[in-house]
Amino acid sequence: MNFKIILAVWSCLYIASCQSKPAQQKNTDSNAVATTPVVNDGPVFKKEGVLSFISKEKKDTIRTIDIEIAETDEERARGLMDRKSMLDSQGMLFIFSAPEEQSFWMKNTYISLDIIYIDEHQEIVSIQKYATPLSEESLPSFKKAQYVVEVNAGFADKNKIKYGDKISFTRP
Numbered sequence: 001m002n003f004k005i006i007l008a009v010w011s012c013l014y015i016a017s018c019q020s021k022p023a024q025q026k027n028t029d030s031n032a033v034a035t036t037p038v039v040n041d042g043p044v045f046k047k048e049g050v051l052s053f054i055s056k057e058k059k060d061t062i063r064t065i066d067i068e069i070a071e072t073d074e075e076r077a078r079g080l081m082d083r084k085s086m087l088d089s090q091g092m093l094f095i096f097s098a099p100e101e102q103s104f105w106m107k108n109t110y111i112s113l114d115i116i117y118i119d120e121h122q123e124i125v126s127i128q129k130y131a132t133p134l135s136e137e138s139l140p141s142f143k144k145a146q147y148v149v150e151v152n153a154g155f156a157d158k159n160k161i162k163y164g165d166k167i168s169f170t171r172p
Contacts, residue, residue: 042082042110045090049171051149056164063159065151067169071095080150081108091151093169099144104128106135112153116161117141124165127156 048069053062066089070076076094080086099120106113115128125143130153149167
């Protein structure tokens with residue numbers, strides 16, 4: 001009797017596990033190779049330079065990251081839109097021709113960002129932290145800025161980046 005119960009439970013478990021698996025398509029191509037599905041993380045990061053954050057007090061390097069540079073109107077308008085992820089060692093540097101009050105938004109940007117506004121002397125003048133993904137809310141600089149750096153949300157807090165710190169960047 002116990003054997004019949006065990007067999008019935010086992011049969012039910014087997015049938016349930018078969019039903020929970022997604023249906024697989026039959027492959028009629030005998031030369032086909034199984035592949036992993038491709039995940040679209042949006043545009044691929046292009047390293048175009050290196051940027052360092054420099055401490056106001058000690059004048060030493062706080063953190064260095066790889067940067068993608070946006071300096072044309074089209075590049076600045078696109079920014080990090082449609083990206084699904086970015087490494088903590090990466091960011092985007094926006095370069096404007098002259099200092100003026102800037103304002104960014106997160107439309108079509110899927111990752112939360114810290115937006116760091118920098119004046120013409122490469123000094124940080126304001127930081128908008130933890131910007132909400134996909135938001136059309138305006139995130140102003142409140143002061144004139146000629147450069148803007150976008151990094152993953154929490155970057156400024158984690159690295160203790162603050163007003164008065166500076167940046168320095170190079171291109172290859």
